Amino acid sequence: MNSPGKHHLDGIRILDLFAGPGGLDVAAHFLGYRSIGIEWDRNACETRYAAGLPTIHADVSVMRESRFDEIPRSIDVLAAGPPCQSFSVAGTGAGRRALDNVKKYIHRIVAGEDEATIDNDLHALGEDPRTALVLEPLRWLLKAIETDGRDPYKVIVLEQVPAVEPLWDVYAELLSSGEGRLNGIKYEAKSWKLQTEEFGVPQTRTRAVLVARLAEDGGIGPLETTHQPFDRHRGKRSTAQQDLFSLPPKTSWISMAKALEEASKLEGSRVDVSRFRTRSSTKFFVVSNYGHGGDPKNRGRRLSSEPAFTVTGKISRNKVYRNTAEYKAEKYERFTIPEAGVLQTFPHNFPWSGKDQGQQVGNAVPPRLGMHILSAALRGTRPAVGELAASDTWPAVSRSTADELRVIGCGDQSRCPEGSHKITRSRRKSAP
Incomplete structure (x- = not known):
């Protein structure tokens, strides 16, 4: 890591894979926890820098394979919302078609089969390559277990579209077994299908969520809703009715x-x-x-x-x-x-930056839902009323802080995803 930003990494507990503009990180902030995200999209990174969220601009797989030592050792919570397009109803459905195969890969990875062989088999499926990203949280979990000087993650939080719930069930089964590469380390794990409006989000959205905690730290209680569900089958209404x-x-x-x-x-x-x-x-x-x-x-x-x-x-x-x-x-x-x-329950003054801001908003985890999930996972309780009340406004972030975070995230840009700074470099060449 670059020295100018060392103080920004002090006390970080949560690692957010596929972090996007920061839905889970915003939730963590209002609960009083520090986090760092890994995100490959340059535009989402710009939003994160402007918001003061520590970020590494990189590919999640590359970080695991060759840069794992850069992850702060203080981290004991792994969170991830892998890209959902291949599983989403709005996408191609490649992930849904490959669901049974992906379940088998989860078992093969934990059993200790050669990962290069598994990757080759995944590519041979001919499906959307993003489908394989749902396996990354498991690989990060095992990487921490198998790396000298690292402790197993105490808490795991995973979020995806509802079609992925069967995969979270397989995750939960294996995490509770302690078998294979888990080296006897067991987790208590639960998965739910959640409706966002039941947690105070002014939007109907269904998410599949997995929460796991080291078995030695106790079980996981119910994730209690705070609002009534919206009736999605309330019948058709005519727009001609003025009342x-x-x-x-x-x-x-x-x-x-x-x-x-x-x-x-x-x-x-x-x-x-x-x-x-x-x-x-x-x-x-x-x-x-x-x-x-x-x-x-x-x-x-x-x-x-x-x-x-x-x-x-x-x-x-x-x-x-x-x-x-x-x-x-x-x-x-x-x-x-x-x-x-x-x-989406982001603060009204959240500093959206970069391009494709609509896509950034839509890809994010609703922070209000994230607060309920993280609070249940880390504290076994709902968020405090004061924490929820404070989450409507984002604290001001100085330009110097954003610049320091950009150094942490991008450095000299040579380690960022290939081609992600192409536009920036061309502009620099034409500058006087």
Whole structure:
């Protein structure tokens, strides 16, 4: 590591693989834990530097294979949300088709088969290469166990789309066995399928989560929800009904309007809902970018008094209408990046940076959900009320801090993913 940033790595406990812009890291911050993320996407790294989040701009596999010694030894928590595109309903489905094969690879890795042979077999599947990344958390876990001077991770937290839940079940089975390369080290492990709106996220999103803890440190309690579920099968509504907006929600999930209104009132807020204001409230409805039931023309609709659809990297394509008359006239608004971030429960002033910011927002773990998961995994409790209340505003980060973190993450750029600084170098050459 470069000396200018050594103090930024003091006391770090959590390693976040595939860290993205920092959903789990933001959650860790508000719970009082320090983390470092590994992320290959340059744009997400720029957001992380601006937010003051320690980062290594690198490929997760390369770090494990040839740079493992750079990972702070203070880390005892491994967290990961491997890329989900190949498993996602919105993706090609390659991961779902390869699910049974991937289960076999998990067993083969723990059994101690030659990893080069396993990798060759994985490539021979001819599926989306990102499918194999779901095996990386297991490989990192075993790497720590087998490296002299390293202790096993005390806690493991994994998050993915719901289609991956069967793989987390296999992880849990093997982690509890202590067999093979686990060298007798056993974990208590549980997996859940979680609905984000049940944890105060103003969005319906289903995630498969695994939490494991060293067996000697005690079991894992239930992950208790805090809000009522949203009825996804509530029946069709006609946009011609002018009184729909007056229907109050009958449950305690958080609506889009409530989340955005509260964010807009905060000091220095980057969220402005004035374009949706009526005399007494904020009212709008959203038409999804995605079709439903196999019909691309059957776009779903959500009222402002309801949670948002799953926030994806294409959220900027959702059409937001102020009223039904404008819907007929095809006049619509778009959610801004800060607004999309708030629907993901990022702070209203989170410093989104770099390009593809919509994709960054959509790829992230909702920090509010992350707070519940990490708090349950590390403390066995829900986040404190004060911690949740404080999570709506991000602390200011100085330019010098961001620059120091960029040195840690990129250094002289020679060890960053190939081609990731191509644009930067060309600009430097043309500079006077």
